[in-house]
Amino acid sequence: MTKSSKIAITICSVLTALAIILATILSVSFNNETKNYKSQLNSVYQSDFYTLTDAVNNIETNLSKTLVTQNSNIQEKYLTEICSLCKIAQNSLSSLPLNHQSLTNTYKFVNQLGGYCYVLNENILSLKGITEDDLAQLEKLHKSSQQIKSDLNDLANLINSGYYIVENISDPKIKTNNFSDEFNFMYDETIEYPSLIYDGPFSDSTEHKQVKGLSEKEVTKTEAELKVKQCFGDFEINFVGESLGGDFDTYNFELKKGDITGYIQTAKRDNLVLQFATDEQSSSHNKNIYECEILAKNFLNKLGFNNIAPVWSTAEGGFVYCNLTFKTNDVIIYPDMIKVKISQENGNIVGLEARSWAFNHVDRADLSPLISSEQAKQKINQKLDVLDTNLCVIPDEYLGEKLAWEFKCIYDEAIYYDYIDAKTGEEIKVLKVIQTDNGNLLM
Numbered sequence: 044m045t046k047s048s049k050i051a052i053t054i055c056s057v058l059t060a061l062a063i064i065l066a067t068i069l070s071v072s073f074n075n076e077t078k079n080y081k082s083q084l085n086s087v088y089q090s091d092f093y094t095l096t097d098a099v100n101n102i103e104t105n106l107s108k109t110l111v112t113q114n115s116n117i118q119e120k121y122l123t124e125i126c127s128l129c130k131i132a133q134n135s136l137s138s139l140p141l142n143h144q145s146l147t148n149t150y151k152f153v154n155q156l157g158g159y160c161y162v163l164n165e166n167i168l169s170l171k172g173i174t175e176d177d178l179a180q181l182e183k184l185h186k187s188s189q190q191i192k193s194d195l196n197d198l199a200n201l202i203n204s205g206y207y208i209v210e211n212i213s214d215p216k217i218k219t220n221n222f223s224d225e226f227n228f229m230y231d232e233t234i235e236y237p238s239l240i241y242d243g244p245f246s247d248s249t250e251h252k253q254v255k256g257l258s259e260k261e262v263t264k265t266e267a268e269l270k271v272k273q274c275f276g277d278f279e280i281n282f283v284g285e286s287l288g289g290d291f292d293t294y295n296f297e298l299k300k301g302d303i304t305g306y307i308q309t310a311k312r313d314n315l316v317l318q319f320a321t322d323e324q325s326s327s328h329n330k331n332i333y334e335c336e337i338l339a340k341n342f343l344n345k346l347g348f349n350n351i352a353p354v355w356s357t358a359e360g361g362f363v364y365c366n367l368t369f370k371t372n373d374v375i376i377y378p379d380m381i382k383v384k385i386s387q388e389n390g391n392i393v394g395l396e397a398r399s400w401a402f403n404h405v406d407r408a409d410l411s412p413l414i415s416s417e418q419a420k421q422k423i424n425q426k427l428d429v430l431d432t433n434l435c436v437i438p439d440e441y442l443g444e445k446l447a448w449e450f451k452c453i454y455d456e457a458i459y460y461d462y463i464d465a466k467t468g469e470e471i472k473v474l475k476v477i478q479t480d481n482g483n484l485l486m
Contacts, residue, residue, distance in 0.1 A: 084302075085207055085208050087138075087324070088138075088139060088140065088208040089202060089208065091135045091138040091139050092135070092139060092198075092199070092202065092208070093199065094131065094135045095131075095132055095135035095136060095139070095195070096195045096196065096198075096199050098128045098129075098131045098132040098135065099128075099132060099188065099191055099192050099195055100192055100195075100196070101124070101128050102125055102128045102129065102132070102156070102188055102192075103185065103188040103189055103191075103192045105121040105122075105124050105125045105128070106121075106125065106181060106184060106185040106188055107185055108121050109121040109122060109125075109181060110178065110181055110182060110185060115167050115172060115173075118163075118167060118173060119164055119167045119168070122160040122161075122163050122164045122167070123160075123164060125156070125157065125160045126157050126160050126161050126164070129153050129154070129156055129157030129160070130157065132153045133150060133153055133154060133157075134359070134360065136149055136150050136153065137150070137320060137322075137384070137394060138322060138324075139322075140208070140304060140322055152187070152191075156184055156188075159180070159184070163177055163181075253402075254290065254291065254312075254401060254402055255402060255403060255404070255405050256379070256400055256401045256402055256403055256404035256405060257291075257310060257312040257313045257315060257401055258312060258313055259312065260312060260313060261292075261311045261312055262311060262312075262313075262314040264282065264285075264294055266314060267294040267309045267311070267314055268280070268282060268294075268296070270309065270314055270316075271296050271307055271309065271316075274316070274345055274346055275298060275307065275319075277300060278298040278299060278300045278305070279298065279299045279300065280296055280297075280298060280307075281296060281297045281298075281299075282294070282295075282296055283295050283296060283297050283306075285311075286308070290398070290402075291310045291311075291312070291317060291398075291401065292310070292311045292312070293308045293309060293310055293311060293317060294308070294309050294311065295307070295308050296308075296309075298321065303321050303322060303323045304321065304322055305319070305320055305321030305322060305323075305393075306318075306319070306320060307319045310401060315347075315397065315400075315401055316346050316395065316397060317396075317397055317398055317401060318395065318396050318397070318398070319392075319394065319395040320384075320393065320394045320395070321393045321394070323386060323391060323393045324361075325360070325361030325362050325386040325387055325388040325389075325393075326361055326388060327361065327387065327388045328358075328361065328387045328388075329387060329388055329389065329390075330363070330385070330386075330387045330388075330389075330390050331387075332356050332357075332358055332363050332365075334390065335356070335363035335365060335385040335387065335390065336353040336356055336363075336365050336367075338385055338390050338392065339353065339363075339365045339367060339383040339385055339392065340352070340353060340367060342383065342392045342395075343367060343381060343383070343395075346395075348367075348381060348397070348400070350369055350370055350371060351367045351368070351369060351370070351381065352367060352368060352370040352375070353365050353366070353367045354366055354367065354368050354375060354377070354380075358387065361386065361387050361388060362384050362385060362386060362387060362393070363384070363385045363387055364382065364383075364384055365382070365383045365384075365385060366380055366381070366382055366383075367380070367381050367382075367383065368380045368381070369400070369404060371407075371410070372410065373433075373434065374410045374434045374435060374436065374446075375433050375434070375435035375436070375449070376404075376407065376435070376436045377435055377436060377437045377438070378399060378402075378403035378436065378437075378438055378444060379399065379400050379403050379404045380399045380400065381395065381396070381397045381399070381400050382394075382395070382396045382397075383395050407436060407444075409446070410434075410436070410446060412434060412446060412448070412465035412466070413465065413466045413467075414448075414463075414465060414466070414467075414468050416432050416434070416448050418468065419448035419450075419463040419465065419468060420432070420448075420450065420463075422463045422468055422469075422470055423450055423452070423461045423463065423470065424454075424461075426454055427450070427452035427453070427454050427459060427461065428452060428453050428454065429450050429451070429452050430451045430452060430453055430458075431450075431451040432448065432449065432450055432451075433448075433449045433451075434446070434447075434448060434449070434465060435447055435448075435449045435462075437449075437462060437471070437472070439471075445464055445465075445466075445471060446464070446465040446466060447462040447463060447464055447465050447471055448462070448463045448465050449461075449462055450462075450463070457475060457476065458475070458476035459473060459474065459475050459476070460473070460474040460475075460476075461473050462474075
């Protein structure tokens, strides 16, 4: 062997050894980065889960105290706290990596509980008080919350003993999610979920709800999938099954884009997008509320919702929560409401809920007021300075709708919304904007 050959072999050996060492270093570095990322993500999920658990624990406690006191002022205090805790629980749920069934049922329960407690509070403030039927309904809710509290705390103990949430999130292509399976108790048949009569402010809801906003025309799975791909084409989309027998028969899809996962639920009737949510996070505030409202409106137009206008928006935790309603001839139709969640970091739409639209969106024949806005204005407290006036349709307590004049007012640096019946001139409702550290609320 020549001297040059020996040198060449030596150089090759050294280069090979260096390549092996470099590959090992890169592999270790990559594995460390992956572990660090998973650890950070798991910490976020754990924080959201513990926040949810703490909120449910406090909800159960406040429900139990509401049932044993007869003092209306104390009842009002506990019910107000429950409403706030339900908001916290909803935000935590939307951040957890749950499949559509777990999230839909759990979110619906918390949403309805908060809405029902809000109505009871309204009854207390209007001196109607809490009836025996209300107490019976609260008793059912309390029993359900006890079961949920117990199971959540069992899962918390499991997490404390080393259960790693990130390691139990399956690939969306696989139709299981071990972490979601832990939430089966949220829709277990052994838990009684009462049919609540209220679903939140300006959301027409009764115990025997009728779907009025969808025709009888059904679409195929292929048609539904085509629409989802047209509207959410930047995601990898996987069909995961159908849901039958509830308020709506639906097609269900899971989404994935990089590390972001989510779900979409479309109604078989009219191919309407009922719900959409992703676990995308937002850590900055590059978009203001007005910009997010425009993005929400454009997004809904893309989905086929027309003549939509934003009516209420609030910012919280890097997201804007925007309520939009149908508007016809300058009349705001509050029951036809769609809720959209927008990232302030990049303007992405990360959540949508259109069940109220699906229930309520119909042509309304009689939208002509019998009294003018000036006549209606005389019915409100003259201490209020009117900032804006609108003609609108609002839910009539538990059943039906009313045409009303809406006055946005200010008094003592607080914002109020006062509603006067546009047919009779009777004052129907007063809402106050409550400013909190977690955004603005209407109470």
